[in-house]
Amino acid sequence: MVTENIRQNTYFILFRIAAFLSVVILLFVLLYVIKEGIGVININFLTSMWSHRDITQGGIFPAIIGTILLAIGVSIISIPLGICTAIYLNEYAKENMFTRTIKLAIRNLAGVPSIVYGIFGMAFFVLFLNLGGSLIAASLTLGCMTLPWIITASEEALKSVPYSFREGSYALGATKWETVRKNVLPHSFSGMITGSILGVSRAMGETAPIIMVGATFFMGYLPTSPFDKFMALPYHLFILATQHSSPSAGEYAMGTALVLIALIFILNLGIFILRYNLRKRKEW
Amino acid sequence: MQEENAKIEFKCMNFWYNDKQILTDINIKIYPKRVTALIGPSGCGKTTMLRCINRMNDLIPISRISGKILYNNEDIYDKSVDVIDLRKKIGMVFQKPNPFPMSIFDNVAYGLRIQNRRDKNKVKQIVKESLEKADLWDEVKDRLNLSAFRLSGGQQQRLCIARALAIDPDIILLDEPCSALDPLATAKIELLLRKLKNERTIIIVTHNMHQAKRISDYTCYLLNGKVIEYSGTAEMFDNPKNKLTKEYINGEFG
DSSP: OHHHHHHHHHHHHHHHHHHHHHHHHHHHHHHHHHHHHGGGOSHHHHHSOOOSSOTTTOOOHHHHHHHHHHHHHHHHHHHHHHHHHHHIIIIISOOSHHHHHHHHHHHHHTTSOHHHHHHHHIIIIIIISOOOSSHHHHHHHHHHHHHHHHHHHHHHHHHTSOHHHHHHHHHTTOOHHHHIIIIIHHHHHHHHHHHHHHHHHHHHTOOHHHHHHTBOSOOSSOOOSTTSOBOOHHHHHHHHHHTOOOTTHHHHHHHHHHHHHHHHHHHHHHHHHHHHHHHTTOOO | OOOOOOSEEEEEEEEEETTEEEEEEEOOEEOTTOEEEEEOSTTSSHHHHHHHHTTGGGGSTTEEEEEEEEETTEETTSTTOOHHHHHHHEEEEOSSOOOOSSBHHHHHHHHHHHTTOOOHHHHHHHHHHHHHHTTOHHHHTTOTTSBGGGSOHHHHHHHHHHHHHHTOOSEEEEESTTTTSOHHHHHHHHHHHHHHTTTSEEEEEOSOHHHHHHHOSEEEEEETTEEEEEEEHHHHHHSOSSHHHHHHHTTSOO
């Protein structure tokens, strides 16, 4: 009995240390970025155009806009497509070798490094489809990258709806579509949206693929059409941190990082609120 | 077994999951406005047999069926039969209460709404009548907007019965509807079924022989996918013809 208690406590302490350590590491990263970057954050930094000559005079407004536009583009391309694909795979497709292979392929695609999507985007969207380095090419490239994440997350959300709901619905003479629409989608919607937006927010932070398909470090104007090049926060901060000669570049890179984190945080807060409101209705 | 018109008739019906034969050569008639109980030990195929009647087994891709099941003398597995229509006429109540995660009202109205019954007053009226028939109205009439998940297990099962009744089915299939319920809730459901048989044909799967004895007019004893004995309930329990049936109802196995 005594040894059992000791063992019990040992494991408890072990897990507690692990949890504590994770939180501390993440908090440290966050606080470090805030401490280093907060100094450069001001209205001018957030709202004015980038000044190439003297970076202390300009701001990162075009990069913020570029990243937001990119996120919108990626969402439009990959969320509807991904959710519909998940519905098809989970609700309609027959379970056989073929669909199992497709599902496995999707899971594998979710793990392909983003740079691979970058080179694919460059070869296919930029050159072959002749879209050039542009917002649309970048949205399509990142859209391809997020698609498997969104499909996987949406499938999980659909799977979490108990089979008995579907069965009960069929037994009342509902068709497949009626069952899916009235008894599956309403209960999996919040999960699908959460997974999707999480995917998009990860795409917002991607640097490698967008360099190859249209992100640019310096642009004197905001993109006015999907075929324009664009500035983006992650690429901007990469250049500032590694290639810029200005003595204050490091500080500005940290400031940019802080803005990027804040943007993603706001997006996640949005999902959290949305999910909270949808969950209130969920009963099981 | 003097009755002539069968509501449901199994004719040389066989059923397989993959290569495993679950039901073998089923030939029985189920009579209208009677309660027919399917009894037998676990795994004997009684639930499968029940689920063949409203073609719920269609949802399982590895299943295969041969022979015929006639409903009002028409083969329900015929290509011309619309399975959606069939299920509107043959309602089902499951083993574990499975209310939808919506309000009590919406649960009962679900079947009507998928039939596009838009007349709100009519829907309200049918919901009320169905809940009354399921002996649930008095308990829930003040809280129809409450989530169905707040009800007790017995209430949930009666809600599922009300939900099935709302689309006015000809036949009601019940798959061990009381197995998750306590004796009081069970007694309520049994009382309810006795009332319902005046209007509808009821087929109930049960592993509880006493329940079969209490509520059914006919009893079918299945063992290893075969019908061992099928006769009037009183007859079977008083004077089983088959030795296997006798052993089972005397509680010697199963």
